[in-house]
Amino acid sequence: MPEQSSRIAPSAETELRADALRNRQRILHAAREAFATRGIEVPMAAIARRAGVGMATLYRRFPSRESLVTEVFADQFAACGAVVDVALADPDPWRAFRTVVEKVCAMQVADRGFTAAFLTAFPEAVDYEEGRARAERGLDTIVRRAKAAGSLRADFDLADLVLLFKANHGVIADTGDDAADASRRLVAYLLQSFHTTSPTASPTASAEPLPPPPKLGLASLLTR
Amino acid sequence: MPEQSSRIAPSAETELRADALRNRQRILHAAREAFATRGIEVPMAAIARRAGVGMATLYRRFPSRESLVTEVFADQFAACGAVVDVALADPDPWRAFRTVVEKVCAMQVADRGFTAAFLTAFPEAVDYEEGRARAERGLDTIVRRAKAAGSLRADFDLADLVLLFKANHGVIADTGDDAADASRRLVAYLLQSFHTTSPTASPTASAEPLPPPPKLGLASLLTR
DNA sequence: CGCTAAACGGAGAGGGTTGTCCATTTAAGC
């Protein structure tokens, strides 16, 4: 194992010529914008044009669409992780849960490409794997705590979060300016279903029995 | 106005040669299958191949993809209308509401192309207009009755149905075998939010205040 | 039967996207 110092960023951002690095940033910026406004399917050529570089430059820096998407959404995933971390520090379990849900859904609204990346993202993009696992553990903790506090229904399943994110995506997709309103409303409805209103009520028996949860793990957000 | 007898079906199914009519049916059948399994974006060539006809035949019968989609989903829209009609006859307002929601969502699951047709469908397809308006009136009645009975929350908005259908679409899309489970679960959650549990509770004050409803009319299901 | 208009199938034009190649430009060390 001759490697030592270059743990992160294998094909690093260093050891790139000044102009190359500048263009790389430009491409990322342009891609971010393009994905956000036109969705993840925007043609590579459009990104190149917006970035003011040629196709070759784009493809030299990011050999495939996938690698570009991965890179572009890396920090957005990081932001998700941060949301989870903040929530973990919240002493109020229900507020923590609610906040995570609301914030992530708001992120989905803000950047429609983000959700698409979530949902259609490439299973091979193992780069996310670590962060994803961490986020999943965090969410699990938050859910557990909220249940223990009696504010989240006992039959809530982690997969229900996937359900919610996908539903939110559906509400946002192909919806114009009303997307924000629509999303907020959906989230409010679902949170009310998730919430156990009576703090002292029997913690096991929930409002009404539910059909079985889907077998989707959080991974299915990335795995299809 | 020299026209008289040919009100419906302007380019009728009659006055087609026997083989032509047979092929037309084949195309519709193939398209129905193809849309259901591969989604509404399936290439026309695939439909032609599945139907065992040439491209020309397909395009002669249905000049555009849109016209084919319109025709294919016409009866599915009709089925929706039937669901509404049946519900209208139900003496139990809440059961009527719940049934409509569950059935339509189940239809969305059964045929993924159907929702897509719903959501992306072509505004120009005025053929639907009449049925759509009828369905909307029916739904409005059902909602009104359920509210009056105190079983549907007072701040429920007709647009919330659109919300639900879109959310359901999101849950189904790109989800494999678990789509049915996922959809059922989502619907159950949302129905619980919509339901007013306490039959004698103050009918005005709902569980918790909601953010404003999106301004989507039912038409937006067809209009984008 | 045999004729004719209707119907047919498949090749291909036209438009769009992805990813590659190569002659030219440019950063940066000597």
Place this chain on the structure above:
DNA sequence: GCTTAAATGGACAACCCTCTCCGTTTAGCG
């Protein structure tokens, strides 16, 4: 400055999809 390897950009091959054209086949009537 000057050299050279890195970096660049636009043209292009390959591919997929929609829709059309046209020579050939077939239904159906006299």
